[in-house]
Amino acid sequence: MILHYKRAIQDILDHKFLNAVTIITIAISILIVSAFALFFVNTSDIISSWQKDIRIMAYLRPDIPRADIGALKFKIQDFDAVKNVKFISKEEGLQMLKDQMKRQPSLFVDLKENPLPDAFEIRMIPTSQIQEKIEGLTTSLEALPEINDVEYAHKWLARFTNIFNLFKLTGFALGGLFSVAAVFIVANTIRLVLYTRREEVEIMRLVGAADSFIKAPFYIEGIIQGALGGTIGLAALFVTFLIVSSNVQQSFAPDLFTVRFLSIKVYGALIFCSTCVGWLGCYLSLKHFLKP
Amino acid sequence: MIDTQSKNSIIQIFHVYKKYGGKNALTDVTLDIPKNDSLLISGPSGAGKTTLLKLLYLDEKVSAGQILVDGMNLARISSKRIPFLRRKLGIIFQDYKLIPTKTVFDNVAIVLEAMGKQRRLIQKKVRSVLRTVGMEERIDSFPPILSGGEQQRVAVARAVVGDPIIILADEPTGSLDSDSANIIIELLKKFHTRGTTLVIATHDKELLNKIGGRIVHLKQGCVQPSA
Ligand SMILES: Nc1ncnc2c1ncn2[C@@H]1O[C@H](COP(=O)(O)OP(=O)(O)O)[C@@H](O)[C@H]1O
Ligand SMILES: [Mg+2]
Numbered sequence: 293m294i295l296h297y298k299r300a301i302q303d304i305l306d307h308k309f310l311n312a313v314t315i316i317t318i319a320i321s322i323l324i325v326s327a328f329a330l331f332f333v334n335t336s337d338i339i340s341s342w343q344k345d346i347r348i349m350a351y352l353r354p355d356i357p358r359a360d361i362g363a364l365k366f367k368i369q370d371f372d373a374v375k376n377v378k379f380i381s382k383e384e385g386l387q388m389l390k391d392q393m394k395r396q397p398s399l400f401v402d403l404k405e406n407p408l409p410d411a412f413e414i415r416m417i418p419t420s421q422i423q424e425k426i427e428g429l430t431t432s433l434e435a436l437p438e439i440n441d442v443e444y445a446h447k448w449l450a451r452f453t454n455i456f457n458l459f460k461l462t463g464f465a466l467g468g469l470f471s472v473a474a475v476f477i478v479a480n481t482i483r484l485v486l487y488t489r490r491e492e493v494e495i496m497r498l499v500g501a502a503d504s505f506i507k508a509p510f511y512i513e514g515i516i517q518g519a520l521g522g523t524i525g526l527a528a529l530f531v532t533f534l535i536v537s538s539n540v541q542q543s544f545a546p547d548l549f550t551v552r553f554l555s556i557k558v559y560g561a562l563i564f565c566s567t568c569v570g571w572l573g574c575y576l577s578l579k580h581f582l583k584p
Numbered sequence: 585m586i587d588t589q590s591k592n593s594i595i596q597i598f599h600v601y602k603k604y605g606g607k608n609a610l611t612d613v614t615l616d617i618p619k620n621d622s623l624l625i626s627g628p629s630g631a632g633k634t635t636l637l638k639l640l641y642l643d644e645k646v647s648a649g650q651i652l653v654d655g656m657n658l659a660r661i662s663s664k665r666i667p668f669l670r671r672k673l674g675i676i677f678q679d680y681k682l683i684p685t686k687t688v689f690d691n692v693a694i695v696l697e698a699m700g701k702q703r704r705l706i707q708k709k710v711r712s713v714l715r716t717v718g719m720e721e722r723i724d725s726f727p728p729i730l731s732g733g734e735q736q737r738v739a740v741a742r743a744v745v746g747d748p749i750i751i752l753a754d755e756p757t758g759s760l761d762s763d764s765a766n767i768i769i770e771l772l773k774k775f776h777t778r779g780t781t782l783v784i785a786t787h788d789k790e791l792l793n794k795i796g797g798r799i800v801h802l803k804q805g806c807v808q809p810s811a
Contacts, residue, residue, distance in 0.1 A: 295697055492683045497641065499742065500670035501698035 300512035303485050311517060314481045319528065320520025321470035322566050324531045328463030329562070330554055333458060337552070346426060348414040348444040350433045356410065364438055368412060371432055373425045375417045382408040409440060471569055478517055478573025482510050486581060491545045511574050518570020526554075592618040593652075594750060594781050595640065600649030600753045602635055602805075609635045609672060610805045613649070622782040622797030631802040633785035634678060637752050640783070641673050642666050671699060672778070674743030676753040680735045682727040688714065688738050689723045695746045697765025709745060717771055740771050750781040757791050769794050 304311045350368070360378055368377045380388070385408040390400055416429065426444070433442045486493070496506055533553055554562075595617035602610040610632045617623050625633050639643040639651060642658055648658060651658040654672055661669060682691050689710055696706045716721045717737040727735055736756065743751055753772065757765035765788075776782050786792065792799060801808035 294703075492685070494685055495681050496674060496694060496698065497667075498641070498670065498677070498681065499695050499698065500667045500673075500746070501694070502667040503647075505698050505700075 296508040296512055299509035300516060303489075303509060303513050304516065307481070307485055310481050310484060314477055314517050315521040315524065317477045318474045318518055318566055319525035320568060321467070321474045321569070322522045322525030322562055323528050324470055325463070325467035325565075326526055326554065326558075326562050327532075328460075328467060329558060330529065330533065332460060332463065333455075333554060333558070334552065339453065339456065344438075346416055346444060348416070348426075348430060348433070348434075348442060350412045350414060350436075350439050351441045351443070352410040352412070352438055353440045354409055356438050357442070361410070364436075365412065367436070368414060368433070371429055373416050373429055375415045378413045378415075380411045380413055382406045382410050385411060423512070471565070474521070474566075474569045475573045478514055478570050479577040480573075482514055482574050482577040485513070486510065486577065502575075507578050509579065510578060511571065514570040514574030515567055516570070517573075518567040520564060521570070522566025523564070526559060526562060594619045594621075594654055596650075596652040596782070597636075597639075598650045600636075600639065600651060601640060601647045602632070602644065603647040608805050610639075613802075613805075613807055615800065615807070617781065617783065620776075620779055620781055622776050622795065623784070624792055624795065624797050624799045625783065625785045625802055626787060626792055626799055627802035628787055630804075632805040633787075633788075633802055634754055635800070635805075637675075637754050637783070637785055640752060641670055641675055659748060667698070671695075672745055672749050672806075674746065674748035674751040676736075676739050676743045676751065676756050678754040678758060680727075680739045682735055682738060682742075684726065684728050687721060687724050687726060689728075691727065691738060692742045692745050695742055699746060711739075713741045713745045714738075716774075718767070730766075733760050733767065736764065736768055737771070740768060744775055745801075748780065750783060751775060753782070753784045755786055755788070756784060757786065757788050764792075765791070766794075 313565070352364075352518065356364075365377050365379055368374060383406065386400075386406050389408070390397075393399060414429075414433075430442045433439055493506055497503075530553065593616050594613070595611055597615040597617075599611055600613045601608060613632075613636065615623075618675050625636060627633055635644065639646055639658070640653060640663070646659065653669060656665075656669055658669070683694075686694070692710045692713060693706050696709060701709075711720065711723070714723055717740050719734060719741060722730060722734060722738075727738065730738065740756070743753075751772070754769050756772065760768065769791060772782060772784070782795075782797065784791070784795065784797075799810075801810070
């Protein structure tokens with residue numbers, strides 16, 4: 293085993309430029325994939341923090357008698373994903389508004405009639421706060437004849453989520469494309485090394501070396517390229533991250549969320565992927581090699 | 585069909601033909617080589633000597649006929665098993681086939697490495713074999729700076745380091761001066777007396793006389809009746 297490592301490292305040293313190009317290509321692929329991953333990790337953090345406490349307001353038509361309120365409340369309570377429903381009469385509503393706007397009491401002085409409608413304040417079960425459920429609930433509410441209007445603070449969130457998903461798809465596609473390119477570049481590098489070693493390989497076969505013995509160093513070389521490329525790519529991302537995050541965090545809503553780096557799990561998965569890229573490239577170039 | 589194998593044979597060649605393109609390089613060759621024999625295949629250049637050896641280590645496949653080497657039927661052997669066949673053989677190639685980018689030590693050690701032998705054993709064994717062929721001092725040299733005779737001695741060392749049961753030698757003294765040739769001849773004799781079967785292809789009359797053993801004449805791919 294040590295022997296194979298030695299030969300692999302010798303091969304890498306003998307073909308420094310070729311290996312450098314290969315490793316850099318893998319590093320760039322991993323950098324792109326991981327940059328997207330980092331973006332998604334943090335964006336979904338923000339999105340979920342926004343979604344954490346969604347309050348839906350359902351405003352009643354002015355002609356609904358107070359006697360019907362109880363029944364209506366029970367009806368809403370039964371809707372899917374509803375945690376609790378609170379009735380806010382228009383008097384309470386006005387009082388709340390006045391409390392919120394203590395500094396401008398003059399606004400309410402001329403108010404002769406309460407302009408607010410009666411309303412229900414609906415909170416959702418936390419685990420159900422996904423876009424489809426929120427939309428489903430608001431649609432059901434709007435369908436009730438007693439309800440005049442439904443409002444929730446994050447209507448635009450839906451659109452944002454769509455854009456986010458599109459971005460995610462682009463990220464995956466781009467990452468996939470680069471990974472495939474990296475596989476072929478590794479395959480090509482191994483092929484070239486193999487070509488310069490063909491005489492040696494032929495002699496080894498003639499003196500009784502098994503194919504697995506001949507191939508092992510090439511696999512190690514591919515795996516080293518992959519792992520090294522992955523590590524360099526992630527290190528580059530980490531440095532970029534440190535520089536960018538300190539700026540972003542300060543200038544952009546510091547208390548709303550904290551920017552974080554990839555978890556160890558994701559980190560490990562990416563290194564694993566880049567190692568697989570190296571292995572696969574090697575496998576491809578060795579597949580048709582050494583056929584008697 | 586193959587007759588029942590005679591107990592003493594280590595190589596049996598039955599009605600073997602080898603065609604390159606449309607041309608016969610070997611025609612109906614039948615040979616029985618007993619264990620511990622020393623067989624010399626003589627014949628002019630182009631007679632098919634190298635081809636015959638290549639068939640024995642499966643660098644080429646027969647066009648017709650059968651070959652048994654130490655009980656292995658070469659026609660039926662899977663490609664996975666070919667390395668095991670070659671480890672039974674110590675091959676000395678006409679053009680040495682040393683790896684120019686590896687030291688003398690590494691060139692010889694590769695046989696044992698491929699067998700998966702322990703590092704320490706490899707160190708010991710390679711040194712001892714190189715001492716036998718008188719190349720211990722050039723252990724860290726690279727083949728291209730060695731003379732032809734020295735390269736051939738390294739090739740002999742590589743052929744015998746794995747303790748093969750058969751040595752196949754293709755023109756082992758071919759391009760050597762007579763002093764170097766004598767060293768190689770002595771070495772081959774030494775391994776023969778230790779119990780290794782020798783199969784030597786040569787057109788060198790002097791070698792035929794010096795090394796001794798059964799001689800088979802090949803001419804245009806046919807075995808000539810012994811005179
Ligand atoms: N790979 C090959 N392709 C075509 N013809 C070959 C090949 N190898 C050998 N031959 C032919 O087979 C014949 C025998 O060659 P060879 O076995 O090398 O003879 P020898 O070793 O006795 O000099 C020659 O005519 C040679 O030209
Ligand atoms: Mg020849």
